[in-house]
Amino acid sequence: MEVNSKEKLISILNQKCPICGKGHVYRKRNHFFQLPVMKASCEVCHYHYDREPGYFLGAMYVSYGLAVFQGVLAFLIAxxxxxxxSPLTLSLIVVSVIVGFSLWNYKLSRVIWMNIFPN
Ligand SMILES: [Zn+2]
Structure with a gap:
């Protein structure tokens, strides 16, 4: 099953399984303030998401990269x-953008990490 890069990007942005691209990686939230909960494995292809203890530590680097990119982008747009x-207003804008995207970055960075290192 060959997947092209556009389909892969859409699969990552929709937080789908890195192997089949169909199963959702995260459970649906019960309420707005609930933290994201990752499923143990894909409901379609049964791919186990947490490969080994500490597997997702590397996703922190991806999350950091995303936050820096969004912060720089917010700064440039502002x-x-x-x-x-003022420098204080600029700082508040950048910090708000980084904090605002933090949950999305958390979820997306793990999916990106699984797509970089699927095995
Ligand atoms: Zn799957």
Whole structure:
């Protein structure tokens, strides 16, 4: 089963299984403030997500990279759109963007990590 890069990117953004691209990696949330809960394995291909103890430690680096990218992007957009922002306002904008995307980054970084190192 050959998957092209566009389908792979869509599968990652939809947080689907790195092997089959069909099963959801995370359980549905019961309420808005619930933290993401990862399923033990894929419901379609039975791929076990947590390969070994500490497998997802490397996903922290992916999450860090995503947060830095979003922070830099927010900074650049803010200084391009508004020319008289104070350093404090700029900092608050960058921190809000990073904190706002943190849960999404947490989930996405694990899926990216599983796609980089599936075995
Ligand atoms: Zn699967």
């Amino acid at each position: 200084i391009l759109l508004f020319d008289d922002l």
